[in-house]
Amino acid sequence: MYYHLYEMNHAMMAPWRAAADQMRLAFRNPFNPLAHTYFGRTVAASMEVLERTTRRYGKPAFGLGETLIDGKPVSVHEKIVWQAPFCNLIHFERCLPAGHRRDPKVLVVAPMSGHYATLLRGTVEALLPAAEVYITDWVDARMVPASDGSFDLDDYIDYVIQMIHTLGPDTHVMAVCQPAVPVLAAVALMEADDDPLSPSTMTLMGGPIDTRINPTAVNKLAEEKPIEWFQDNVIMPVPWPQPGVMRLVYPGFLQLSGFMSMNLDRHVIAHKEFFAHLVKNDGDAAEKHREFYDEYLAVMDLTAEFYLQTVETVFMRHALPKGEMMHRTRPVDTTAIRKVALLTVEGENDDISGVGQTRAAQTICTAIPDQMRMHYVQPDVGHYGVFNGSRFRKEIAPRILAFIGEHGKTDRAKPRPRVIRGGKAGDAA
Template identity: 55%
Template sequence: MLYSMIEMHRAAAAPMRMFARANRIMFESDYNVLSRTEFGKSIAATSSLFESLTRSYGKPVWGLEHTEINGKEVSVDVETVWSDAWCNLVHFQRDPEELADALGEAAPQPRLLIVAPLSGHYATLLRGTVEAFLPHFEVYITDWTDARMVPLFQGRFSLDDYIDYVRRMIGEVGPGSNVLAVCQPGPPTLAAIALMSEDNDPNVPASMTFMGSPIDCRKSPTVPNLLAEERPFEWFEENMIYTVPMPYPGAMRRVYPGFVQLSSFMNMNWERHVDAHWSFFEHLVGDDGDSASKHREFYDEYLSVLDLSAEFYLDTIKRIFQNHELPLGTFMHRGRLVKPSTITKTALMTVEGEKDDISGIGQTQAAHDLCSNLPEDMQLDYIQPGVGHYGVFNGSRFRKEIVPRVVNFIHKFHDTKLESEWNNAFLMAAE
């Protein structure tokens, strides 16, 4: 019912939004004598603010057309190299000739699979993460599908399915690759690699990096962690799950709507968001186009949300946040016990933010205790001072302090011979 009400509200607001857009265009026009007056600027700013707050935000584009390597610009082509109902594997293909020119005699760079979170936002939320790693790696990312866009005949999607998808995509990227999981995918990614290790899968990655991940939510519990534990599981079933209405392709599918997740995150920092929008209004009135543009860019991304399948969301609440199955050694995947202790060949790095209010200090570090048979010289733990959750994978400190450490760690365990063999096979297939 709530989902339908939200859609009705959006439809009802459409005429007012169109009127606001017309007002904004009229009062921003150089042909309007009022456009440079305080009155005209205020009307245009108010209209722009109303328009941004009431419109629907679709899936953002990547907008990554080039990168710079050794001072040389290299073109980037964003392409889907593997696809299924619930996820696409996206490759940021750098132009081979320009890349060879930029690298010179250097060996081929490692392949990096970034496992994006499935927690309400699109994978493009990690645009800055991808951009920072493009000069150093052949980058791939998991691009999860909005559940409201998946027809019912495609079946359900659970936490076990998520693990299967991650394992499949690691295999698609190929042997000797590296995996980096940001936030939510930490536990299922660790589970996937543990299963691969126990099976002696030839595609087991050379390294795995977890950033701000809830591996063990019992450590330094945050507000979201406490909420998940304080409320009974039935409360989440009854209050957080809704039915997708027509005319979406996934009509009648039960989901955890992205707008519910978004409202939860915004309520955690309500005053900050209100201040940000007030500043946006002031920047518009004051002709500060750069600041207003940065605000738009951030909120265009932040307000673009996707739905999660009910099965995946409820599995995550119960198994990760309430039962703590992975750290307690009771995590099962399709009737099979997941054993992180079987990981012996995949190097492990964990990254946490000192001020993280989503995944507290120690939650990601717990991966080291679980990988009990991994040699110490194959492990690295790093806590970034002065950053919160988003600062772990984006922002200036991420680029200046975290990225170099991750790059050095991955290169330390990078198999140059294996990478050259894979690179030659890739080029031959492309020809």
Template identity: 65%
Template sequence: MLYYLYEMNHAALAPWRAMADAGITFWRSPVNPLSSTQLGRSWAASLELFERTTRRYGKPEFGIADTIVGDDLVAVEEVEVQAKPFCRLVNFRKMWARKTKQHKMLIVAPMSGHYATLLRGTVEAMLPHYDTYITDWVDARTVPVLEGSFDLDDYVDYVTEFLRHLGPNTSVMAVCQPSVPVLAAVSLMNAAKDPCAPSTMILMGGPIDTRRNPTAVNRLAQEKGAEWFRNNVIMKVPAPHAGMMRDVYPGFLQLGGFMTMNLDRHIDAHRELFWHLIEGDGDSAEKHREFYDEYMSVMDLTAEFYLQTVEKVFVNHDLPKGTLTHRNLRVDPSKVTATALMTIEGERDDISGVGQTEAAHDLCSSLPKEKKLHHLQPGVGHYGVFNGSRFRKEIVPRIVEFVNKNADDRTAQKPATNGRAKTA
């Protein structure tokens, strides 16, 4: 019922948003003599805030047109390599003047509410060094029920299939939520002696063992239990969406959770936007728009995937306890022998606490020390683990150095710098 009320509210506000758009155009029109006055800017700012806080934000574009490799500016083309019902495998193909081969890097984006475009900065940082791919997850409300279900086992299957498609000596990077299914997929591929098992696995801010330094998110799941989430947050997609009648965890609920965790900060940000607009500070206002256009864009998750993740990862801790299974086959990270492991955490991460991702080193007990590396990045939170200036300057060089060290071909480029990090 809540999903239907959400849709009705969105529809009811549509005429008011249209009027707000018209008002913004009027008050900012250069032919309007009041547009440059305090009154005109105040009205325009008020209308923009109303429109932005009541709209539905669509999926953003990656919008990556080029990258710099060495001293060369190289054009980039976004190419769909594989298309499955719940995910697109996208390659950011470089349009080289001369044919150049690079080591392949698969970035597994989180399926936790936001679109894969949240990792735009991660992709841009990897592009100069690697032939970069990303999992572009599909909004569950757009997938017809006839396409079937999608659960945690399917997630592992998708990752495995993509790695096999990319072939031997690929590296895989999991950002946040996919750390568990990626570690599961790599463990199963290593156990099966799969030649396409990745040469390197990078896990970033992921919930490998949420018993370590639990956060508010972890404690909520532990206290409520999977059944509470099943009864309170799972809803059916209403018409006219293509996925109508599919059970989902709606994106607007996830966004509400994100917002309430730091509500004061978001209120202050919108208050500052209002004053930036009145003062004519276009640069600051545009930075706000860019951030919230991405942050407010959310997608629905299939109910079966969401509930299994809550139960197996956050409530039962199946992976660190050794009880996680994939299609009735036990997942054993100690079987990982051919894939080097790097883990990265943020000192101020309030989503995945310090130590939760590092726990992967204990689980991958058969890997020698020289094939393991852990890096704790000072001064960053969850988002800073995979984006921002410190990510680009301090984390990326360490990733490049570690991946190139463990790549078993001669296509990898030289490390950007000699970084120092904690060895697990």
């Protein structure tokens, strides 16, 4: 019912959005004398804020058409190399110069938590100069017909294993936030099978491995409510005329509402500043606001079975760190991981996955040799800063690439990772 009301409200606002956009264009037209006045700029700014706060944001593009390799620009093309109903595996294929060294294959597993994989655009961009990058491009559940079947946490783990098999030997897997648990489970299952295609390294970043450690507001909500509460209050059928009509989902707009409410004052201030920048004709600052919110406000639905199983397994039962997680009828044994090097990364100010939650992977993966593991805490960053932004580019990405180079199995050059020992900046696990 709520999903239908949301869709109806969006449809009812369509004429107002169109009118606001027309008025914005009229008051920004250089041939309109009022466009050069404070009044005209105020009207145009008001109309843009109205239009942007009531629109539905579609899936953004990665827009990574070029990267620098050895100081020279090379073109980059997106290529789908594996497909399933709920995910496409995208390869950012670089047009490499002849004789270029063989770079590591990095599978970036993007979170299926309400935002599109393009949220990791900065992550991919930072890795491209030194790696063959692949990313999981999860499909909006409301766009998948019900005839394509269900998708739960077990299916997610199967997808990860299939993609690692597709990429072949010496693959390096990186899980950002939510996929830390299913990726760790997938690697544990592969190692238990003595799979020759097990990844060379596994990097877990800001993930909820053990949410009993420094629980955040998100963790506490899951612990305070029974699973039936989530089933009754946040699971809804997709309305017509979407392709996934009648599929039960956790709507993206609910997830976005939760994220917005956690830092509501910050978002209100950001929009006030955006309005002021528009009135002052500060184009650069206004464009930065547009770029961030075009990405942040673009959300996707999750299948009900995946959402509920994740909430119960990860946040309520803490099944993985307790050694009780099952993949279908099979136990997930993290002590089976022996040959996969492990890097865990956390942000000092992370309010989604508290400090220590990701590092817990180091504790439960007891069979990994000490020389094949490392932990790093990035000072002065929150959750988003763990995988994006200037500190990620300057501090975190180089450590990840160095760790991959150190533990890869190919004959390329292997720089040693930089490890900060002692203090809260990070340490070897």
